[in-house]
Amino acid sequence: MSRRVTFIPGDGIGPEVAWAARRCLEATGVAFQWDERIAGEAAIARFQTPLPEETLQSIRDNRVAIKGPITTPIGKGFRSVNVALRKQLNLFACVRPCRTYAGVRAPVPQVDLIIVRENTEDLYAGIEFAAGEPRTRQLIAQLRDWSQQAIQEDAAISIKPISAAATERIVRFACEYALARGRKKVTAVHKANIMKCTDGLFMETARRVAGAYAGRLAFEDRLVDATCMQLLLRPGDFDVLVLPNLYGDILSDLCAGLIGGLGIAPGANIGEEAAVFEAVHGSAPKYAGQNKVNPTAMILSGVMLLRHIGEPEAADRLDGAVAAVLREGRDVTYDLKPDRNDPTAVGTKEMAAAIIERMKTVKVRVP
Ligand code: NAD
Numbered sequence: 198m199s200r201r202v203t204f205i206p207g208d209g210i211g212p213e214v215a216w217a218a219r220r221c222l223e224a225t226g227v228a229f230q231w232d233e234r235i236a237g238e239a240a241i242a243r244f245q246t247p248l249p250e251e252t253l254q255s256i257r258d259n260r261v262a263i264k265g266p267i268t269t270p271i272g273k274g275f276r277s278v279n280v281a282l283r284k285q286l287n288l289f290a291c292v293r294p295c296r297t298y299a300g301v302r303a304p305v306p307q308v309d310l311i312i313v314r315e316n317t318e319d320l321y322a323g324i325e326f327a328a329g330e331p332r333t334r335q336l337i338a339q340l341r342d343w344s345q346q347a348i349q350e351d352a353a354i355s356i357k358p359i360s361a362a363a364t365e366r367i368v369r370f371a372c373e374y375a376l377a378r379g380r381k382k383v384t385a386v387h388k389a390n391i392m393k394c395t396d397g398l399f400m401e402t403a404r405r406v407a408g409a410y411a412g413r414l415a416f417e418d419r420l421v422d423a424t425c426m427q428l429l430l431r432p433g434d435f436d437v438l439v440l441p442n443l444y445g446d447i448l449s450d451l452c453a454g455l456i457g458g459l460g461i462a463p464g465a466n467i468g469e470e471a472a473v474f475e476a477v478h479g480s481a482p483k484y485a486g487q488n489k490v491n492p493t494a495m496i497l498s499g500v501m502l503l504r505h506i507g508e509p510e511a512a513d514r515l516d517g518a519v520a521a522v523l524r525e526g527r528d529v530t531y532d533l534k535p536d537r538n539d540p541t542a543v544g545t546k547e548m549a550a551a552i553i554e555r556m557k558t559v560k561v562r563v564p
Contacts, residue, residue, distance in 0.1 A: 199228035200506055203255045203262035208237045209480025210490045210545075211265025217492035217549035218263060218499040221518075224553040225511035227503065232259055236278050237267035247278045253285055262473045263502055265495065266480040276323065282473060283316045288466035289363065290370045291316045293449040293477055294501070300524040301457035301533060308432045308455045311380065313371040314445025316466060318363050319395075321442040324356035359395040359441060364402040370467075371439035372410045382415040382436040383407060386424050386444055399441055425451060453477050460491030460532050461523075463498040465505070472505055474498040488544035491530040493519060496552060517559035518552045527551075 204219060206212035222229060234252040241247055247267075256262045269277040282288070291314040297307050326333040328351050337348050348354075368385065375383050385403035387396040400418050407416035419427070421444045427434060428448070432455060440448060453462035459478035466473045476494035484490045496519055503512035522528055528551030531542035543551070 199230040200261075201230045201232055201259045202502070203252075203259045203264075204231040204233045205236055205252065205262060205264040205267075206233070207265025207267045207480060208239060209266060209268050209482040209485045211267060211480050213265075213486075213488060213545045214476065214490060214492045214495035215263065215265030217545050218495040220549055221496045221515055221552055221556075222263075222499045222503070224556055225503065225508070225515055227506075227508050227511045236264075236282070248281050248285070253282075256282075256286060256471050256473065260471050261502060261506060262471065263495075263499060264473055264475045266476060266478060268480045268482060279475075280321065280323070283466050286466075286468055286471045286473070287317070288468040288471065288473060289315065289317050290367055290374075290467045291445060291449075291464060292374065292467060292501070293452070293462065293464045294497075295449075295452040295456045295462065297456050298461065298520055298523045300526045300529075301461060302535070303455060303457040305429065305432055305455055308452065310432065310435045310452065311374070311378070311437045312445060312449045312452055313367065313374060313437060313439045314449060315363060315367040315440065315442050317442070318358050318360060319442035320355050320357045321446070322356065322358050324358070326354040328353040357392075357395050359399050361398060361402045364399050364441075365406050368403045368406040368439055371437055372407060372414055375414055375437040376410070380414075380436045382417070383410075384424070384435055384438045385416070385418040386421050386438055386440040386448065387418060388421050388444075389418075390420060396441070403439065421448070424448070428452065428455065449477060458532065459494065460530070461493040461497065463494050463496075463501055465498065465501050467505075472502075474502040474505070488546055489531065490545055491532050492545045492549050493523070493533075496549065514556055514559060515552070518555035521555045521559050522548065522551050 206215045232255050234255045236248050236252050240249050267278045293312040296309045297303055326336055341348055371383050387400045389396040389400040453459050462477040464475055464477045476498055478494055500512045500516045528543050528548055530548050531537050534542050
């Protein structure tokens, strides 16, 4: 029986990398039935909205989607489709594995960790008040009164909601995800020494939830600033990290850097009802349509998709083929060559084709 999956090409470099991943997924031999849908600027022209209901419904029906990146206009136009998608489908967990692949230049030798980021709350909730607006001034006056703190008259305000319920859900998810993948430790990351209410609640809740996993998983919590330094100095100390939304966003880019850049960092947004697989990187508009960028992050997001739908053997084979092509360093895009102007660099399609070819001979996952 074929597996129905929603396929959203995205924009910018999205379609190129999404199609590369789709071809690799098909080449595993797993039967897919693709339900192609649009979102972003292309959808506005056709549906007058960047996130049409029929795209959402397709994901709800199929429960699994793979999506190319989508451009968010800065400071104007629609709010991020990516954020809206996570909200509408309640994709509360963002999972970003960061693993070093031989052949990829990286600032530290060996990283193998998973970032689990809470997706629904925190400063990302989008509760913002623009500087100078009457209601912002009203809010400032109220906050001054309640907190007895000085706030500049011309300040803009962003609200940071953190709840016990959402924290409990994400920490439980991180612990279950860790156990399912044979991981040993979960680290909760926060800044509870300064944000005693919000991050304090995150820390206390994480400790409580993780307590139920004692004996099966080690648990610790750390301050976000110290964690950044330790990730660079001793990445081997970390296994699964669970973080509130904003720290999760920042640390997943940091960890993508630790393994050699955005071009090879995959991700997934997962909820009770659906999971959307996508690269960590964005739509890199300046490279759009050039068959130039690295498809690895999207292909590895496809590997995550295969594991999610219960196809571990196909996932291992695709992952092994990616690892082999990266290790050999021949059929790779410009960003993976020692010199970015190396004329032997191949294009997006050609790298995907090399991975597909390699899948025929690679049987097991190559670490
Ligand atoms: P970006 O990730 O698109 O690009 C930053 C730089 O990283 C690029 O200029 C390029 O040098 C490099 N890069 C990214 N992907 C690469 C790849 N596959 N291969 C080789 N090099 C790669 O980040 P940005 O420029 O900040 O964002 C561009 C747009 O993408 C924005 O509109 C942003 O909102 C959006 N975005 C979307 C998503 C998503 O759809 N999930 C995620 C992040 C950003």
